Amino acid sequence: MTERQKEAQKKMNQMKVEFAAISENEAFARLTAAAFLSRLDPTVDELTEIKTAVSEAVSNAVIHGYGGGSLEQSVVLSCEYDEGGTVKLIIEDGxxxxxxxxxxxxxxFTTGSPEERSGMGFTVMESFMDRVLVESEEGKGTRVTLIKTLDISYGA
Amino acid sequence: MRTEFEITDNILIVKLSGEIDHHEAAEIRNEIDSTYSVFGSKHMILDFSQVSFVDSSGIGVVMGRYNKVKEKGGSILIAGCSEYLRTILFLSGIFTIIEESASAEEGILLLKQRSVAEKEGEEETGKTAGDEKDGGK
Structure with missing residues (x-):
């Protein structure tokens, strides 16, 4: 890592949103993430990949975390990026x-019906992001961390 | 998100559009299944050319329809895949059981040619297909 990259990493921008754990909000979550990252000027492909990964993680929270969805409970999406183009998204449910x-x-692998659920959510996240971390405790909730470094070598 | 349908002979062409996520997929599945059974179609073409976003729910939509069509002895084709959608579908191994055509039109031609070939092969007398329209290339 060069000095310049190290310097860039210090400058972080971040956001956090909390929303009802219902499937309608899957679109809201991925669009919010995309809007927040737009200042990094990601490519269309990068943005699509990030939106897909966020959609998978939020769907998991709604379907599996909250048994199909719950208006009373919430999912938290937080996102940060540094000037080096490394993006970190965290999707948490309780x-x-x-x-x-x-x-x-x-x-x-799926706990849902094979007709409706493909069991490919984490595989899709892993193939579109650089790193996928999953922390979970039964009865407490799940936190999925998605990390990806954008190719911003042409920018700035 | 609205799904449009076209019927050509015994082929149901499903024109998907907009974003397909877990939320939308439930409605899309129901719409396709009821239309497929109401019109008594045999084959199905899932046209993704107007779809702007898909996550792994799209895999479920395709797999479920594959099972339905197979029950009726029909064939199913996927048309108009973007490179990105192809990646998602490829991960799931769908292309080992379902064929892809570049466009819905190409898929119709392919299915029609195949059913003509099948009829000719199976029974010489069963010329029931009528005039096959060759809609150009």
């Missing part, structure tokens, strides 16, 4: 939690 994270991340 729902059911995941008993076996390794199993949940496996492609095609």
């Amino acid at each position: 729902g059911a939690g995941i008993s076996d994270i390794e199993q949940a991340r496996r492609p095609l």
